[in-house]
Amino acid sequence: MAKMIPSVMESDNNSWGEKKVFEALKTKLPAEYTVFHSVRWNDRNEKDTVVWGECDFTVFHPQKGILVIEVKSGGIECVNDHWTYIRTDNGERHDMKNPMKQADRSKYRFKDLRDDVLGIDQENQDYCLVESAVWFPSVSRRDEIGEMPMEFKPELVLLEDALDKTEEYIDKIYEFYHGRTHTKLSAQHADDLIKAFAPHYRAMPSLRSKREEQEDMFDRLTQEQNALLTYLEEQRVAAIQGAAGTGKTWLAVEKAKKLAKSGKVLFLCFNQFLRLDLQGLKDENPKDFENIDFMNLPQLVAKKIGSFNVDKDEIHVFLERFDSYDWEYKHIVIDEGQDFDDVEIEKLNEIALLLDGAFYVFYDKNQFVQGREFPNWLKNAECRLVLTINCRNTYAIADTSGKTxxxxxxxxxxxxxxxxxxxxxxxxxxxxxxxxxxxxxxxxxxxxxxxxxxxxxxxxxxxxxxxxxxxxxxxxxxxxxxxxxxxxxxxxxxxxxxxxxxxxxxxxxxxxxxxxxxxxxxxxxxxxxxxxxxxxxxxxxxxxxxxxxxxxxxxxxxxxxxxxxxxxxxxxxxxx
Structure with missing residues (x-):
């Protein structure tokens, strides 16, 4: 995923095409790319008048150089170098400027900026390609536009299909310009160029924008993890292991929602803070959590037997005689299973089995007490899965927390x-x-x-x-x-x-x-x-x-x- 500056697209005055291109560049280009959206600049012309300009997208790769991309969405028509934009909502036609010339205006300004950054170093003469291209994301075929001027080489004009094959088409532009031949940057100069472009947007990403960017990536990774729920559809009993940050609780809740369609679900967690947090979600959106009760085991038993406090022995006796009480649950989902004792989980498993319900345990093996053998409920589980994608915290945090x-x-x-x-x-x-x-x-x-x-x-x-x-x-x-x-x-x-x-x-x-x-x-x-x-x-x-x-x-x-x-x-x- 490319690094975008800004990390999320501002909502004001952006065309449908720009939004689609932003998403394509962000998700389809690898991490070594930095992409600036809406870079604004000004300069003085030969009459000493201030000239303002803006570039839709500036793509930077440390080994290939800089591409200045002008985006035009909607219908596009070119007749005798006269350009027309056709609105897709009402068919209105409007004159527009040659988009390649618009990109070139920014290109020449950015070449000056590049020269200011790199300077002249006799010891190490770094250099960096700066060239232009255009993107028509609403146009599926080149011949729909008409006869374009000579500078609109096929390699430099991206169409609708580039939204799906973004890296391939961006690479073709770099190949056309021989980007790798015309770019040689030290790591320091590459960093200096990024910093030089950033103020022309506004600033480098703040803690706020980093959070927004990371949240977006977390959401994508969580959806990948969500694919496991499809696999688990046919599993009646499953034990799912994952380290901290792999989204166990999120998956447990999503699984409970699916199970709730076929019977009432008892969602058990050990931690009172977590239970209150989940109950808060239910209170805010009761329809989303219909047929699910979030409880911890002492709370459940105390409620059923009419007591304020219960001990381990009372919990075990209750689970043995659960059918003597008002038991309304068909399915059982347990989060943080490593915090429950073996007897509790064995008995809960038996209850789900007797009621022809599903039984799911989510746990972190790294939190088992040292020397404790894996319990029978885990050894005998019909299905055991391991979550590997860290989708709830950053790699740096996961690395530090698990290091010792x-x-x-x-x-x-x-x-x-x-x-x-x-x-x-x-x-x-x-x-x-x-x-x-x-x-x-x-x-x-x-x-x-x-x-x-x-x-x-x-x-x-x-x-x-x-x-x-x-x-x-x-x-x-x-x-x-x-x-x-x-x-x-x-x-x-x-x-x-x-x-x-x-x-x-x-x-x-x-x-x-x-x-x-x-x-x-x-x-x-x-x-x-x-x-x-x-x-x-x-x-x-x-x-x-x-x-x-x-x-x-x-x-x-x-x-x-x-x-x-x-x-x-x-x-x-x-x-x-």
């Missing part, structure tokens, strides 16, 4: 790459609090709502340096998700949920001292969808001990060992 328990994201080329997580070395609680305040300020300025920013401790609330803190900077610190402030909770309580931004606090030597603590860090850090920040607020002795835990030996360079051990960017805030 040796869980590596499976499909790197399809993942949303994302920014490297930051590890802030603060030295004490006061500086840590100041850093958290500045981070929240930054995210809020970039359009992140409070309910999309969460602070998570790897300890308990009582042991956290934020225990009792009600405000950081100008921001309220709350125990529930709210539009009024930032949620502060534990990694255990936030299991199964996600947030655009996660700030993990109380990370110290103990965080990586044993397998259980490492798994807790994995759970907390993997809740981040777009950005992950990690806060260390202990002294140098603890910092060195932490680095040694990550390195597996005594650390001599703490920041380097932390960077390598977690795949993060260490930031020293102690002198700020």
């Amino acid at each position: 328990i040796k869980v590596e994201p499976k499909v790197k080329d399809k993942s949303v790459k994302g920014d490297m997580p930051q590890f802030y070395i603060c030295g004490d609680a006061k500086k840590a609090t100041k850093k958290i305040a500045s981070l929240i300020d930054q995210y809020r300025l970039n359009g992140y709502r409070y309910e999309k920013i969460c602070i998570i401790t790897t300890k308990t609330e009582e042991k956290s340096f934020l225990n009792g803190v009600e405000k950081i900077g100008n921001h309220k610190i709350l125990s529930t998700r709210s539009k009024e402030g930032v949620l502060f909770t534990t990694a255990r309580k936030f299991k199964g949920l996600e947030s655009d931004v996660i700030i993990v606090v109380d990370v110290d030597q103990e965080t990586f001292a044993d397998d259980e603590s490492k798994r807790l860090f994995y759970v907390g850090a993997s809740r981040a969808k777009h950005y992950l920040d990690i806060i260390h607020c202990e002294d140098d002795e603890d910092l060195n001990a932490l680095a040694s835990e990550l390195a597996g030996e005594e650390s001599k360079r703490a920041m380097l060992d932390i960077a390598k051990g977690l795949n993060v960017k260490p930031v020293d805030c102690r002198k700020e």
Whole structure:
């Protein structure tokens, strides 16, 4: 997928054709392409008058050069170099300028910009192709337009079919111009050219636009994962395994919706925060979740037997005698199955079997307690699937969160790459609090709502340096998700949920001292969808001990060992 600047198309005054071309360039070109939409420029002519111009699409490839593409949708007609545009909605005809000449105006301005960037370097004379082309996305055949001037070579005129074969046709334009021969750029000069073009749009992508771009990619990856539901259509019993970020909860909910068409569904999850989150979705859109009840097991049993609190033994007895109570469910879906004990899942499986219903368990094997054997319900499942596409957080976040328990994201080329997580070395609680305040300020300025920013401790609330803190900077610190402030909770309580931004606090030597603590860090850090920040607020002795835990030996360079051990960017805030 190409990098688009801006990442999403502005809604104002864009033709149908531009929208289709934008989508084709974005989805059909590989990641090494950068595409600018609607680049605006101005220059002075020979009369010293300011001349304004705009280019529909500017396509940049570091080994092939720059293409300036003018897009004209609707009907197009050319007779004796007189160009006419025909509206598709009412058939009205309007004169228009030669589209190749329009592209050429921008081309010559961009050549000047290129020369300004590359300059003259006797040691390393880099150069970059800048040429033009046109695209008529509403026209299926060249002869429909008429006799075009000589400069409209077949290779330089893209038609409707290029919307489906975009990379192939863009490559043909580069081949016509011998792009690889006429382009030689160092990595630095390639980056400089991108930065030079960006201000002519507005600016390089902000945190806000990065989020929008990544959300779009997450949606596409989630739809790919959705194809599994078709395969699962005929499976009555299935166990689906996936690491954090592979979309287990989303798939579980979608499967529950399908099952609800043939009977009532009991959707069980272990975590109360997750249950409330799912119940909130149902409350907002009751028709979408008709015939589905979101519950945890103690809540279900307490409701059925008429008690306020229940223990494990009471749960097991209830499941043995479920038919003695008012049981209305045919199908059972379990999310975060690794948090249920084996007896509970075995009994729930038997209930679904007796009622001729479906039984689905979604789980993360990386969160099983070390040394615990895979339970019989998993070994005996009719169907076992593994989710590999990371569609709920970036590759960088998945890599950092799983690093210490040796869980590596499976499909790197399809993942949303994302920014490297930051590890802030603060030295004490006061500086840590100041850093958290500045981070929240930054995210809020970039359009992140409070309910999309969460602070998570790897300890308990009582042991956290934020225990009792009600405000950081100008921001309220709350125990529930709210539009009024930032949620502060534990990694255990936030299991199964996600947030655009996660700030993990109380990370110290103990965080990586044993397998259980490492798994807790994995759970907390993997809740981040777009950005992950990690806060260390202990002294140098603890910092060195932490680095040694990550390195597996005594650390001599703490920041380097932390960077390598977690795949993060260490930031020293102690002198700020």
